[in-house]
Amino acid sequence: MISLLWILLLPLFMPGLISRVKAIMVGRKGQSLLQPYYHFLKLLRKDEVISSSASFITRLAPSIALSATLCAALFVPVGRSSSLLSFQGDFILVLYLLALAKGIMVLAAMDSGSSFEGMGASREISFTAFLEPAFMLIMAGLIFTSGFTSLNSLLDSYIINNHEVWSLVVGAFTIFALFIMLLVESARVPFDDPNTHLELTMIHEVMILDYSGFSLGLIHYTAALKMLIYASLIAQIMIPQNAQWHMGWYLLCVLGLGLVTGIVESMMARFRMNRNLELVLVPLSISVLAIAALIARSLGGW
Amino acid sequence: MSIGFLILFLAIIPALWKRSGLFSILWLLGSGIIAFEYLEVIYSRTVQDFMISFPYPIGTANIGISKLSAFFGTVFAIGLPLGMLYGHFYLKQHPSEGIRSHLFWLGILGLSMHGILWMKHSLLFLMVWELMSISSFFCVIHDRQQSLKAGLNYIITMQIGAAFLMVGFGLMFIHTGSFDFNGLENMPRLPMYLLLIGFAFKAGFVPLASWLPQAHPVAPAHVSGMMSGLMIKAGLYGIILILLTNAFSLWEILVFCLLSIISAFWGVIHAMVSTNIKKVLAYSSIENIGIIGIGLCVGLLGKDAGIPAMATLGFAGAFLHIFFHSMFKALLFYLSGNVLVASHTLEIDKLGGLAKSMPFTAVYFLVGTIAISALPLGNGFISEFTILYGIFHAMGANDLPAMVFGAVLLSVLAFVGALALIAFSKLFAIIFLGEARQEEARNAQECPRGMRIPQLVLGLGILATGGIANLGLRFVKPILRWMALDMTMIRDFQTTLNQVSIVLAIVVLLSALLYLIRRMCVRESISATWGCGYQKPNPRMQYGSYAFVHPLSYFLKPFILFSKKQKQGDMAKGINPINSMEAVDPIFKYIVEPVSKAMSWFFELFSHIHNGKTNSYIAWCLGFLILIIIWVLGVR
Numbered sequence A: 001m002i003s004l005l006w007i008l009l010l011p012l013f014m015p016g017l018i019s020r021v022k023a024i025m026v027g028r029k030g031q032s033l034l035q036p037y038y039h040f041l042k043l044l045r046k047d048e049v050i051s052s053s054a055s056f057i058t059r060l061a062p063s064i065a066l067s068a069t070l071c072a073a074l075f076v077p078v079g080r081s082s083s084l085l086s087f088q089g090d091f092i093l094v095l096y097l098l099a100l101a102k103g104i105m106v107l108a109a110m111d112s113g114s115s116f117e118g119m120g121a122s123r124e125i126s127f128t129a130f131l132e133p134a135f136m137l138i139m140a141g142l143i144f145t146s147g148f149t150s151l152n153s154l155l156d157s158y159i160i161n162n163h164e165v166w167s168l169v170v171g172a173f174t175i176f177a178l179f180i181m182l183l184v185e186s187a188r189v190p191f192d193d194p195n196t197h198l199e200l201t202m203i204h205e206v207m208i209l210d211y212s213g214f215s216l217g218l219i220h221y222t223a224a225l226k227m228l229i230y231a232s233l234i235a236q237i238m239i240p241q242n243a244q245w246h247m248g249w250y251l252l253c254v255l256g257l258g259l260v261t262g263i264v265e266s267m268m269a270r271f272r273m274n275r276n277l278e279l280v281l282v283p284l285s286i287s288v289l290a291i292a293a294l295i296a297r298s299l300g301g302w
Numbered sequence B: 001m002s003i004g005f006l007i008l009f010l011a012i013i014p015a016l017w018k019r020s021g022l023f024s025i026l027w028l029l030g031s032g033i034i035a036f037e038y039l040e041v042i043y044s045r046t047v048q049d050f051m052i053s054f055p056y057p058i059g060t061a062n063i064g065i066s067k068l069s070a071f072f073g074t075v076f077a078i079g080l081p082l083g084m085l086y087g088h089f090y091l092k093q094h095p096s097e098g099i100r101s102h103l104f105w106l107g108i109l110g111l112s113m114h115g116i117l118w119m120k121h122s123l124l125f126l127m128v129w130e131l132m133s134i135s136s137f138f139c140v141i142h143d144r145q146q147s148l149k150a151g152l153n154y155i156i157t158m159q160i161g162a163a164f165l166m167v168g169f170g171l172m173f174i175h176t177g178s179f180d181f182n183g184l185e186n187m188p189r190l191p192m193y194l195l196l197i198g199f200a201f202k203a204g205f206v207p208l209a210s211w212l213p214q215a216h217p218v219a220p221a222h223v224s225g226m227m228s229g230l231m232i233k234a235g236l237y238g239i240i241l242i243l244l245t246n247a248f249s250l251w252e253i254l255v256f257c258l259l260s261i262i263s264a265f266w267g268v269i270h271a272m273v274s275t276n277i278k279k280v281l282a283y284s285s286i287e288n289i290g291i292i293g294i295g296l297c298v299g300l301l302g303k304d305a306g307i308p309a310m311a312t313l314g315f316a317g318a319f320l321h322i323f324f325h326s327m328f329k330a331l332l333f334y335l336s337g338n339v340l341v342a343s344h345t346l347e348i349d350k351l352g353g354l355a356k357s358m359p360f361t362a363v364y365f366l367v368g369t370i371a372i373s374a375l376p377l378g379n380g381f382i383s384e385f386t387i388l389y390g391i392f393h394a395m396g397a398n399d400l401p402a403m404v405f406g407a408v409l410l411s412v413l414a415f416v417g418a419l420a421l422i423a424f425s426k427l428f429a430i431i432f433l434g435e436a437r438q439e440e441a442r443n444a445q446e447c448p449r450g451m452r453i454p455q456l457v458l459g460l461g462i463l464a465t466g467g468i469a470n471l472g473l474r475f476v477k478p479i480l481r482w483m484a485l486d487m488t489m490i491r492d493f494q495t496t497l498n499q500v501s502i503v504l505a506i507v508v509l510l511s512a513l514l515y516l517i518r519r520m521c522v523r524e525s526i527s528a529t530w531g532c533g534y535q536k537p538n539p540r541m542q543y544g545s546y547a548f549v550h551p552l553s554y555f556l557k558p559f560i561l562f563s564k565k566q567k568q569g570d571m572a573k574g575i576n577p578i579n580s581m582e583a584v585d586p587i588f589k590y591i592v593e594p595v596s597k598a599m600s601w602f603f604e605l606f607s608h609i610h611n612g613k614t615n616s617y618i619a620w621c622l623g624f625l626i627l628i629i630i631w632v633l634g635v636r
Helices: A002-009 A013-025 A035-044 A056-073 A090-111 A115-146 A151-156 A165-185 A213-238 A246-267 A273-298 B002-010 B012-016 B020-043 B067-093 B099-118 B122-140 B144-176 B189-203 B212-218 B221-245 B250-273 B277-305 B308-343 B359-372 B379-392 B400-432 B449-467 B470-482 B490-521 B545-555 B586-604 B614-635
Strands: A048-051 B049-053 B060-064 B524-527 B561-567 B578-584
Touching (some): A013 A213, A048 A213, A056 A090, A090 A151, A090 A213, A090 B379, A090 B490, A151 A213, A213 B490, A273 B545, B002 B099, B012 B099, B060 B122, B067 B308, B212 B277, B250 B400, B277 B308, B277 B379, B308 B449, B308 B470, B359 B400, B359 B449, B379 B400, B379 B449, B400 B545, B449 B470, B449 B490
């Protein structure tokens, strides 16, 4: 139950942290860490303006996206307390639930009939083509070390510091691939700049141009939740085996990831839009490398 | 069983009187009876087998059904009557000549599809197989002007496939001395390959599938729905029949694997860049056949590597996908008929905004989209989940081919699933969302209720089998048991599926709750779409179908062939420049077309024989007779 509380409360902390880090990096004081929460609560109380070309998809999409993402988040372990739901092979469902959320939001973007939103939708959905196989292969790689079980015990029994070169190497690969996936999926620099002022160069932000009020609140929350899911996956791999304070380690890792993301954003510029997909291939190639190494190892190749 | 078939035969009588309503009612009735009896065969031990004596060349023939054919029979018995019913309402909207022959051939098509499942004698099987090809050809060319060329391409392809089957069965006869299907067991390699190729023509494996995207766009909606959803499964029936009765070496499995991967990939990238609704659907049929093939490969690999869970789940996934594909593909084809009736065009770049004028069609299409792109809540997800679940069992199992191909198939399934999501979100978004791009789409009206009845049934079926995940598996389980697969883990898998259903229920309830909250508490005001500072946006500025897939199709350029047409305009005379781009099928362009051209050139050489002069014909006959006499005498 406590993990549910964390899942519900923690997400909006990440965007606040990242923008604070970015502000400090450029020498500003920055907004309050809780600003996204205030923003979210304010949006929930507002009424909406709907595009005149919107159909039922626009009205339905934010709630479907949020509930699918939330259900996916229920499978993700928080700290060492086990996740709320888990069964053998649940990570397949997690991946497809996230795809459902993404697909319905893409349709909602196309619903407004705006060419800019179509642009964002097309870019956003192109990323899935390389991220889904990458996720599958990352999971397959973890299965090699801990057997075919649920996401929860897969991450639980994966131990990065059992002083074996292999689990360290594969762990590092996995973490790097997942981190790039986090940057892509939560629309951060270098793939997408949430703070840009030109609609032509946005991805996630441009898809939701015509949303306002309550629905916009749900969408912001969904995006933050998705970021937390990926951050938790990474954090769960990084927690040392015989750590005492799992929750502390978990929070440290998640907040550390927020910090790193903020620093990456301050140090880098956004990449060229039409070359983005080439970088999205990186997690896929890394996971192919990891799984090739694991296959060779399990056959006694080294 | 015989009563059901009697009703189906009787249905031909109202067909000859152009009574399509009575025809479809009789089909519903007969298929209902047949479906129940097929199910009885699946769930009990009774097997229907008859030995019937025929005149000389055939001899005593075994006619009966096994559990495998009963499975396919049930799929047909569910799908066909819905197609006939849709056809009745669709033909009403599309009044044209030749209804009588169309209905007649529809009836023959349905009967022959059931028929091939019963024939266990290769001569009879070939006869019914030919009947199926010919009747489907006549159904395709219902609308003569546009469809004759594609229809001829289809029937010629089918004849080539049938020629492979004939040679294969002939060699089998030489080998075993009988036409009975018992000879399929442990065949020598050559006839087996020939048979597999022959069936692959019908099933639509790349590179033998170029007839699909040609024939489907021109056929009436109900015919393409039935052909793509059901008839190509007859080819799969043949392939599975051979897969189950023969042992395969690892290399053969890997070749099958590669062909399936290529089919899935080929189909989906062309579905992504096509702009005609039915062409997209036809290419996606190739993709789904590839996915079914991948499921079968996972099963075979699991058997080969000694991983029972992988074998069981691979075959289970393949059978589930056969069943589910027959539902969602038929639904989407029927819906393309709705769009055609309402807007008189199938080119998606002319459509747009139909969700507001055709809300029911839009909702059904959304259900079909979710199912075909394997998103949760649709049934396509359940079958892909099963196959993926099987593949994950190979990881860490210390078997090199299972692991390597497991990893490859894993990423291919995920990649193809994602591309299918792109292809179908494009299709749905461009047709139904946004604003109408042209006048026809603006004036579209919702279709009459009758056309929506079969779609409602199929849509509910998709949601039921997708939501209650165990439903499909229950249907497939007896066949897996009959195939003597390991069933110990199926119970665990059923619990898993139950948990999936629970999660899906949570998703649905939660989104309903959020939606209701929004509905109760939020006041909406309507305003124009934000044009990003531009004052006069118009519907033609919306993102089009090619732009939508551009980021990826740029990436997949080496695999897709585009033909570009540019026409210089002359502004002074008011002629606008025209730039158009179309994806073409390289197999069709570089193999099928040159071959058919070469063939027609070859036969042209003999065309002067046909000169209309009676005396020259008599001379030819005489010459031929003399040759025969010389040959006969010479042999003696």
